[in-house]
Amino acid sequence: MDDALRAAVGPPTLEDVARVAGVSRATVSRVVNGTRNVDPRIQDTVRQAIATTGYALNRAARSLVTRRTGNIALVVSGAGADAESFSAGVFTDPFFGRVAAGVVKFLRTQGVHPVLMLAETDDARADVLAYVRHGNADGALIVSTHAEDPLPALFIDAGAHAVLFARPARPLPISYVDLAHHTGAALAADHLAGRGRRRIATITGPLDVPASQDRLTGFRDAMSRHGYPYIPIAEGDFRQDGGELAMERLLAEHPHLDGVFAANDLMAQGALLTLHNHGRRVPDDVAVVGFDDSSAAVASRPQLTTVRQPVELMAAEMARLLLARIENPEQPPRSTIFEPTLVVRQSA
């Protein structure tokens, strides 16, 4: 009778479980939260009661008192250039998909959930910041698409928790994960040199992005170790079109080149297209090495030899760093740098 009434009223609460188990709300709460200091036999009783009532935690209620939500913001942030096309483009980039996959898979082992947010305008950035500042998420995972993204600084100023994917353009007291780009580029250089290539050029990413710079200097350093002090370069934009155009320029100025290192796979794919249009066979005439090991690497023909960036692992680590920070806010910013590996396929 009483039970029937309750059933109609809503989902079971701690109170219901307590009544069924014949204990207090507090004890049930302790069991639910895995606190010690609860008699094993009572624990069993409580668990029984939880099962029979079909109890599930109300996160809003918990959140109200603990001031934790169990949610974190997964933010894709841009410099605010062309806001309209931004969202379409960024989510379509296979890179972001890998980040999302890595984050989701790690977070669910922790019972934490990612809230997807876009921060492509000043207003949107303010919203994101307000959202986490006001406790609607416990922190933010920020993936910036541009070098001068103001969002990380906003988070720092507000004292809100955040972890970045990739080192910020200017030093900031904030945690991030990144790749040893220098090492990765050296892997590419060694491979190209090892295949006997002598006239080697490189297509860089946008040079205001730290990763682009690091890949370029890493490549140059390694090549000069191999005895090639001068490396022709063409700046790209990390997109396929940019790769095509850059390759055109390189070919115009250096028609006899026999090796190219592109700073990401999308541009390498573009380079492949241009080379093909110019009748160059890959890898016979020109060897091409990409960077990332994204889906583009296996989608292109020939498939790309490329420097693998373990994006999913990096994303998981980013989430781990954030949760650690939330757990222990005193802890200073920490960063993790991952080591790249070379994946040899057909293009070089």
Added chain:
Amino acid sequence: MDDALRAAVGPPTLEDVARVAGVSRATVSRVVNGTRNVDPRIQDTVRQAIATTGYALNRAARSLVTRRTGNIALVVSGAGADAESFSAGVFTDPFFGRVAAGVVKFLRTQGVHPVLMLAETDDARADVLAYVRHGNADGALIVSTHAEDPLPALFIDAGAHAVLFARPARPLPISYVDLAHHTGAALAADHLAGRGRRRIATITGPLDVPASQDRLTGFRDAMSRHGYPYIPIAEGDFRQDGGELAMERLLAEHPHLDGVFAANDLMAQGALLTLHNHGRRVPDDVAVVGFDDSSAAVASRPQLTTVRQPVELMAAEMARLLLARIENPEQPPRSTIFEPTLVVRQSA
């Protein structure tokens, strides 16, 4: 003094705003929620106070009383085939990125936030269902990657709100958005026939997926209207590899074909590669039409003539349908079917 104390204590609450504005909590709440019956002058005062205090709503507290979270689950659900590779692949598909973009952009106009979830195993599905059943999200947007996804039925049985992207394989009392695939395929057929192609074949998607079937029958119907009752087909898997292989088979059996309709752009891209390997020029020797107008359509060379699916709009509508359902749970399931358009580029 009192203010300084408060500032150290935490973010401003309704109470703080009320004190500053010299009104009661209830009045501030009414202003915040846009309720009528508040004196315009008092509204102004309150808004002032909100601004000066930097007040922002605590969603957990609201959620506790309204039993709404303002969050919805954005679920990518698979049949559970190979759970491991699933997440990597699905988020990398440009299709999912477009859905996410459309959903995020629409939801933020409504002050609602999407929580990203993966449902690739039975356990994960149970988690997702429990999550929304227990009020941690107000409903779910489900994007299934396979025909026999059990998740929609689970939601229906549990009485939880959900809207699907694409009609389910077997009829279900649930809202969804979809495309007029039949019409889209006819667009492709008309275009191919209009270009004077006579020996036309098609690469289909997995034939247990409704969309694949609809595109196939739509294509056949239109072609027979053009006087071609027989159309060779090869079944693909909606991925590039599958397109390559299907094209191989088609070419082996019908070496003289001069037109191909692929049921999505990824497979069309694969077909392009195979055709190229066999020395066929596109569109001169063989015209190719894709489907989706995804990023692959502009990334391939030649760029694809394709049937455009307005995925972002469809995703936004999906979110709109869900919010409407949450607002008014009595309302029966509703579906919206979008019209495709033909985008003519270079491949046909």
Added chain:
DNA sequence: ATGAAAGCGCTAACAA
């Protein structure tokens, strides 16, 4: 049109 007050479900002192 406004205010007073109850209470949403939970956690965390504090007592016992």
Added chain:
DNA sequence: TTGTTAGCGCTTTCAT
């Protein structure tokens, strides 16, 4: 080890 109790910040009757 367990129970009692006081809120967390908000919405929402019910009075006024």
